Amino acid sequence: MASILISDDSSSMRQMLCFTLTAAHHQVQEASNGSAALELAKRHSFDLVITDINMPNLDGLGLVRALRHLPDYQFKPILLLTTETDPEVKKEAKMAGATGWINKPFDPDKLLAAVRKVLG
């Protein structure tokens, strides 16, 4: 069981993530935008952060960069949710320090596989 922070401005996407992750006995906290996620991340040490790219306030890439500056999140896995299959976006994500990405739409099993992959 891991504690996971999910950040997405779409509440159905959040619910979907939350549903899948809690079904696999993870503890999940939600944020609806990047800056809210960052605040949560500062207050609680999550094992994994899963974030959308397109969000108001602070977008996903911004969140990753900000998190990587926090000592606690220097090596923590951060996954990006993305529908872009554009290699540029992925490159940018890597540059920002993202661990990997999950392509939306995701298959619940694939999501769990990805989580398992980064959490071991």
Added chain:
Amino acid sequence: MSIDMTEVRQLFFEESFESLDTMESNLLDLQVGDADKDLINSIFRVVHSIKGGAGIFKFESMVGFAHTAETLLDEIRSGEHSVTQAMIDVLLQTVDVLRMMLTQLQASEPYDESSVNTCLISLRGFLKTHETDTTTAPSAVVSAAPVFEKKSTQYWKIIFKPDESLLKTGNDPINLFNELALLGTLTVEAELDHLPTWQELVVQNCYLNWVLMLEGNVQRQHIEEIFEWVEGDCELTIIDLSAELVSNDAPTVEIAAESALESSSVESVTPPTVASEPIEAQGAIHSELSAAVSEVVDCAPETLEVSEVPDTFTPEESLEIPRNFEVSESVTPEETTAFTSEMDISVTKPVDKAPPTPKIDKAEVEDALGLKNQATLNGTSAHLSATNTPSSEASSIRVSIDKIDDLINIVGELVITQSMLDQVSENFDFVKLAQLRDGLTQLERNTRELQKSVMRIRMLPISYSFNRFPRLVHDLSVSLGKKVELKMSGEHTELDKTVLEKMSDPLVHLVRNALDHGIEKPAERLAAGKPEKGLLHLHAFHQGGNIMIQISDDGAGFDMKRIHEKAISSGLLNPDDPVTDEQLYEFIFHPGFSTASQISDLSGRGVGMDVVRRNIRSLGGSIDIRSIPGKGTTFNIRLPLTLAILDGQLVRVGEEIYILSLLSIIESLRVNSEQVNSLAGKAEVYKLRDDYIPVLRLYSLFNIPNAVTRLEEGLLVIIEGDGQRIGLFVDELLSQQQIVIKSLETNYKSVAGISGATILGDGSVALILDVAGLIKLSQTSVPIMRRLAKEREHEYQH
């Protein structure tokens, strides 16, 4: 693991509809020529989220459609377009199409593809970047990737040399190896060559390289997937040791072809190692491999016809084929022979001992891909209809957190009160009477608050209904050639969900009327000394336990003269009768008056004004009009806060208790028998001041024994419904209280004259009288009475 998606699906629909509303209003706010970044971003996010959500539920065509819209928005966002009115219109059309698709998908019904395609074509017309086809949109392709179902064991050698900075992206090699181990038997060997001295060691860096051997039913794709995230942060070589080992009994040609092709795609390894390394590494494999090689050496090299291959490839892979084959050009002829002959590909042109030149027919590859996409799409649509559950009418509502918090808070207090009462009741003594009373008072307060809180959950801000008007006004004013400014206020006023839903059509009708007939054309307005732009104001507010909705325009107002004429010509009014404006307004609500009327000022589309009023009345509300010629018209709609609870008056008839809505009661009085006229020995009318009111004896209607039968001994309750009054004869009035309405239809069946039931404090069931229904009943049972009453009325007046 399978997950029940129904609930999430429902949420997706709701959320999408909601965000489409946002998108619509954002589009309406968008100024031509000026791309407001925030608005564009917000619009983009809506389309983006819908695309993402649609993908989850495999609504492929929706994904494709949304993708095209998204592309256009992205181009606008990046400043490639300046916003034009045409563009806004197409995007508004996009909102409509998406809404239509969602509605149909929710109902599991097919949607109108032609409107989707029309809109798609208009969208594409704006696009700068060429989009091939929506079916090849990225998300569609992802799901189009075929599933490999192979049974043969494969051997893989993976050389993994991560960059020193790998750990900083949160990737841990051990996790990757664990993943690999899930695929098959894995042996891991670490290379320590790059390990620095203790002094130079930076803990955050990764200095190790690994060589991994993987054995099992594994496809290259699976391995690549595992290393997908570290692709740019490492040097990775994946070698298929088994490509050459596939023996003659290989079940399908495809496997061999695929493996061979894949092995040729190894980029950083020179071809000889492909052959030599595995032989050294795996003795057992050696003999088989040489057998395979020697067996095929005789064969002449052949040209690859790649167009036969795509079946086994994901689109991305097939598109990479040319590059892969360039690599394989350095392969020695013998090995090439091995590769190609294993693929069992038809001979098209013998090449003597030269590396094969792959001939890739792009069109054919695309065809193959197209076909596959088609197949996948067909597959998903079948899947769609299978998973779709018929959407139930009972939809959910979104409730703000603070309402829920309130509720929880009150329940908490209720629990405290309960435990307090518990304590009091233990060893009860009369000394504790005061305490008990306090407890009960507290309980009463808790109950009241709980009731209020629960009711609040059903309340939605009227903006849910108002939000559609900017679009409606925009569209209508364009089509009518008028200039209209829409002002809305009090959108946060909350209203019961049912009331809100039922008010939707009447409001639309009134707004349409105001635009169509109220507000004049710009030229007329200027001539009348008014600003060119007309004003339509929607206003909602609370007033004395009711919700008021005002719809006012600054248009021409009603033409009272024409209404008067029309009323006379349709026989509703006597030409000589004096008539007030209020009475004339009344005609507007007369059935048939508006629709059949020549007075175009009043004609409406859709529901007529009579239906508007009927709808409002069925909600227990009322509507009135104020119109000043040349200045404008205001409709005032008064609605009850909620339908689930009513302020009731308990009345007794015999031993039965009935409930009347307090709103319907005008007065109640002791009957003076002199003022009762019995007509034809049956029907009775009561002369109330200047009015004759039919009397309905409830005990006789409902056949109740032991009731008061003499009029002087009971009470007459004058009630009004549907604009008519009757006097209801009951034994006595009891208390007034708030009544929670229980539906009779769902618990029993519909009964004429009864609108529902409730449970009283003592646990007994009381029926709620349906005033409009009772009036109808009284009319059908006493038609003669009414006629006589009318005649008498005339006599009285003259």
